[in-house]
Amino acid sequence: MHFDYANVLVFMALGVVLCALMMGLGALLRPSNPERAKLTTYECGEEVQGDSWINFNIRFYLVALVFVIFDVEVAFIYPVVAVFKQWVADGNGLFALTEIVLFVGILVLGLVYVWVKGDLQWIKTVVAPEDPARRSAVAGDE
Amino acid sequence: MSLINSVPEMVLTTKVDAFLNWTRKSSLWYMLFGLACCAIEMMQTGGPRADLDRFGMAPRATPRVSDLMIVAGTLTLKMALRTKVLYEQMPDPKYVLSMGSCASCGGLFQLAYSVCDGVDKIIPVDVYVPGCPPRPEALTEGLLLLQEKMMQEKWLVRSSTPATA
Amino acid sequence: MDTQAIQRKLEAAFGGVVGPVASGRVESWIEVDPDRIDEVAAMLAGDADTRFECLSNLSGVDYPAHGHIQVVYNLISYTHGHELTLKVNADRDSPEVKTLSGVWAAANWLEREVFDLLGVNFVGHPDLRRILLPDDWVGNPLRKDYVEAPDYHGISTIRESMLRIDLPVKD
Numbered sequence: 449m450h451f452d453y454a455n456v457l458v459f460m461a462l463g464v465v466l467c468a469l470m471m472g473l474g475a476l477l478r479p480s481n482p483e484r485a486k487l488t489t490y491e492c493g494e495e496v497q498g499d500s501w502i503n504f505n506i507r508f509y510l511v512a513l514v515f516v517i518f519d520v521e522v523a524f525i526y527p528v529v530a531v532f533k534q535w536v537a538d539g540n541g542l543f544a545l546t547e548i549v550l551f552v553g554i555l556v557l558g559l560v561y562v563w564v565k566g567d568l569q570w571i572k573t574v575v576a577p578e579d580p581a582r583r584s585a586v587a588g589d590e
Numbered sequence: 591m592s593l594i595n596s597v598p599e600m601v602l603t604t605k606v607d608a609f610l611n612w613t614r615k616s617s618l619w620y621m622l623f624g625l626a627c628c629a630i631e632m633m634q635t636g637g638p639r640a641d642l643d644r645f646g647m648a649p650r651a652t653p654r655v656s657d658l659m660i661v662a663g664t665l666t667l668k669m670a671l672r673t674k675v676l677y678e679q680m681p682d683p684k685y686v687l688s689m690g691s692c693a694s695c696g697g698l699f700q701l702a703y704s705v706c707d708g709v710d711k712i713i714p715v716d717v718y719v720p721g722c723p724p725r726p727e728a729l730t731e732g733l734l735l736l737q738e739k740m741m742q743e744k745w746l747v748r749s750s751t752p753a754t755a
Numbered sequence: 756m757d758t759q760a761i762q763r764k765l766e767a768a769f770g771g772v773v774g775p776v777a778s779g780r781v782e783s784w785i786e787v788d789p790d791r792i793d794e795v796a797a798m799l800a801g802d803a804d805t806r807f808e809c810l811s812n813l814s815g816v817d818y819p820a821h822g823h824i825q826v827v828y829n830l831i832s833y834t835h836g837h838e839l840t841l842k843v844n845a846d847r848d849s850p851e852v853k854t855l856s857g858v859w860a861a862a863n864w865l866e867r868e869v870f871d872l873l874g875v876n877f878v879g880h881p882d883l884r885r886i887l888l889p890d891d892w893v894g895n896p897l898r899k900d901y902v903e904a905p906d907y908h909g910i911s912t913i914r915e916s917m918l919r920i921d922l923p924v925k926d
Contacts, residue, residue, distance in 0.1 A: 476593045477610060478682075479745065485678035490654060493672030667907045668889040700914060703896040703903055704888060711910055 510567045514559075521555050597746045607746050614657065614683065615737040617646040621656035621680070623673070625663030628690035631723040632662045640726030647733065653680040658736070661709045662723075664692035664699055670706040677713045685716045685740070687732055694718045756837055758783050761805060768798060784827075784840035792828075792843050793853040793879070799830060799839070800858050806834045810855065813865035815873040817847075819899045824850045824873055845875055854880040872897040 489496045528548050535544045562568060597603045620642075624632055636642045636649050650656040653676045665673060677686065688709050691697035696707030709715060716739060719732035744751075756764075758776050762785050765773040773795065774786035787795050799807045807830040816825045823844040830839045845852050854877040855862040866877045867886040874895035877883055885892065894901055903912055 477746070478592065479594050480592055481682045483678065485675065486681070488675070488679065490652060490679055493676045667910060667912070670910055671908055696914070703901070703912075706910055707912075707914055 507570060507572070510562075511570075514562055514567065517558065518555070521552070524551070593746050595745070595748055597748060599747045599749075603747050607744055608741065610745060611741045611743055615740045618658050618685075618733070618737070618740075619648050619650050619656045620658040620660050620687075621653050621676075622649045622651060623659050623661050623676070625661070625665060625669060626692065628662035628693070628721075628723040631726060631729065632660055632689060635726035635729045640730060642730070642733070645733065645737075653677070656680060657683065658685045658687060659713075660687045660689050660729075661693040661715075662689040664697065665706045665709050666704050667706050668704065670709075670712050673709065674712045683743075683745075685736060686713055687717045687719060687736060688715045689719045689721075689729060689732070690724060691720055691722050694720060697722060756804060756835065758785065758839060761785070761799075761837075761839055764802075764804065765795060765798070769795060782840055784842050786842050786844065789826075789843045789845045789850075789852040790878075791853070792841070793855060793858065795841070796828070796855045796858045804835075805837075805839075806832045807839060808833055810859035810861045810865070811838075813855075813862055813869065815869040815875055815897070817873060817898050819847065822847050824875055826852055826869060826875060828855070850875040851878055852876075853878050856880055871895070874898065 489500065491497070525548065528544065532541075532544060535541055566572065597606075622629075622632070624630075634640065636647075642649075647658075653659070657680075659677060659680060661673070677684070686709070688694045692699060692705075693709045694715075696705050699705040700707055706712070717732050717736045719729055721728050724732070762773065762776045765785065769791065772788045772791040776783050776785055799805045809831040810828065811831045812827070812829040814827050816827065818825060821844075824847050826843045826845065828841040828843070830841065832838070843852055850873075852875055854866055856866060856877075857879070863880070863882070864886060866875075866880055867883060869875050870877060870880075870883050871885040871887050872895055884890070888896070889907075892907075893904060896903075906912055
């Protein structure tokens, strides 16, 4: 039967039980004094000013997105590689090759697009806008 | 849900209490609250020669993860308000060590208009270490004294004077 | 240029605004009117013969017996190597002195300190507010007639003095 997977089950169970044990023991043994002052936001002792939500730079999102797309592409290529030899032996080698080349080709088009748009550059230069009405909005940013 | 101050006093439970106190005193993370010259001696006490890390004491910058607040230096009235906020933001169980004469009683600057005469005017202090500044050996002795005090505390065992604030 | 020469130059340019060279035990100084100090300073900083690029120190002294608060300026010239001390006497009841933050950038914070501790109003200062004491502090501690408040935000400032010396402590 599938007793190999019992290993995984034991490890999962052990992980859950150990964590629960540690945290449960801690909750039993530690003092709990939630006071209003204790639950305030830490700002080096000062009064909290402003919001803690900040705007993240869009570069992080773009890099992550590009990475995910090409990582998934590589993940899709692995099964093709696994059966490629068998397909060549069956005489369908050219078909398989064309299909995988088309697949990679479409994604390379996407890569070229991202490249040209400058999303692969980490350091981006700021171009001052020509419109004076927009210029004041940009100056207030950051 | 918590077992604090609820267990009857027997040999086993006092041993558990002693064990818990031992775990706490062996891993006393202190908040670096260096305000003036005593801070330099505190840094050196944490340094390689008079090592504090051998007692398990690690310096922390934020009150959120520290057990002990070493107030090292002169406390001005301007800083006193912030010190109180930082003390309140430390999670229990927390301890305060007043290092040097300025933190204990205002020290040299007792008569100044801007100095708060002693940190115990705003927060409860466990150990006072006199000196101007106290040598690393003196601060270490103060910390060992604090460890002895921690070993006497009763957390789980039911007592009329529980350790909880 | 020595102080006498500088004083002659200033007197030629400004007339009665600038006083004669006064000598103390250690150094000599020139007294200037408080509402013309900025012009005098601008001339001292810009003129090729004097060239005082550096405002080394700006401090205030309270003289209640004389009825004025004195602001002392120490100037240093790197090009010529000479130094100068200027003194300005402002009326104690409402001390007003022209600001020098336009001439030397260092004057900005130094004047804030004198404002904080002595209460001197520097006319034309871009950002005159307390710098050392908390923003809600009442009074100017370095004045000789300063009386401490009994507490600050609930923290008592009354000292239980253990000293057996007759010092003026509160109660």
